[in-house]
Amino acid sequence: GAVVSQHPSRVICKSGTSVKIECRSLDFQATTMFWYRQFPKKSLMLMATSNEGSKATYEQGVEKDKFLINHASLTLSTLTVTSAHPEDSSFYICSARDAGPEVGEQYFGPGTRLTVT
Amino acid sequence: GQNIDQPTEMTATEGAIVQINCTYQTSGFNGLFWYQQHAGEAPTFLSYNVLDGLEEKGRFSSFLSRSKGYSYLLLKELQMKDSASYLCAVMDSNYQLIWGAGTKLIIKP
Numbered sequence: 001g002a003v004v005s006q007h008p009s010r011v012i013c014k015s016g017t018s019v020k021i022e023c024r025s026l027d028f029q030a031t032t033m034f035w036y037r038q039f040p041k042k043s044l045m046l047m048a049t050s051n052e053g054s055k056a057t058y059e060q061g062v063e064k065d066k067f068l069i070n071h072a073s074l075t076l077s078t079l080t081v082t083s084a085h086p087e088d089s090s091f092y093i094c095s096a097r098d099a100g101p102e103v104g105e106q107y108f109g110p111g112t113r114l115t116v117t
Numbered sequence: 118g119q120n121i122d123q124p125t126e127m128t129a130t131e132g133a134i135v136q137i138n139c140t141y142q143t144s145g146f147n148g149l150f151w152y153q154q155h156a157g158e159a160p161t162f163l164s165y166n167v168l169d170g171l172e173e174k175g176r177f178s179s180f181l182s183r184s185k186g187y188s189y190l191l192l193k194e195l196q197m198k199d200s201a202s203y204l205c206a207v208m209d210s211n212y213q214l215i216w217g218a219g220t221k222l223i224i225k226p
Contacts, residue, residue: 034214043204043216044160093159106214108159 006109021079023094029074030096038091084116119143121217128223137190145210152204200224
């Protein structure tokens with residue numbers, strides 16, 4: 001099946017610094033990638049939808065200046081958490097949708113555990 | 118508003134059968150997905166239903182009734198490794214996934 005990778009898998013950073021998380025589709029082209037955030041014991045919260053070559057669409061309540069998303073190619077999207085605070089500590093998961101039919105499963109990356117101290 | 122409901126937690130015995138229900142109210146419908154998520158890991162795809170009826174895939178089956186806004190995931194011959202959270206998600210008219218909060222399934226020997 002299709003594989004999506006994320007890097008890093010775990011990151012610890014100090015408050016006020018920025019962290020970049022990469023999401024790659026390894027064996028398919030993804031015109032659309034999604035970034036989710038998951039709080040402990042809660043469902044996935046969609047943060048933004050990114051389409052290759054265009055600006056990301058952010059969900060209500062998600063600060064676009066804080067969570068910078070870039071989708072520069074059909075196989076790579078990045079999420080940068082700027083000026084991180086402890087409340088940004090969370091599990092961030094990306095998913096990618098194949099460039100084929102509009103309706104289909106999303107392939108998830110393994111997630112990135114961010115801890116801000 | 119859009120809403121997905123599923124039980125918070127269920128307990129079952131190894132070797133038994135369990136049914137996890139999901140009801141939904143969404144703006145449009147382009148399919149319902151079930152995912153399995155082990156603690157600390159990303160979700161993995163289990164099933165996709167877009168037409169009414171039962172889809173069987175090995176020990177797992179998923180049922181959909183669009184008129185009732187209802188689905189269930191049926192797990193047979195439960196194994197200890199099936200202990201996980203099971204997430205129901207509906208793709209709405211904008212082709213975005215609306216997620217339920219997940220059902221934590223506890224399997225006892």
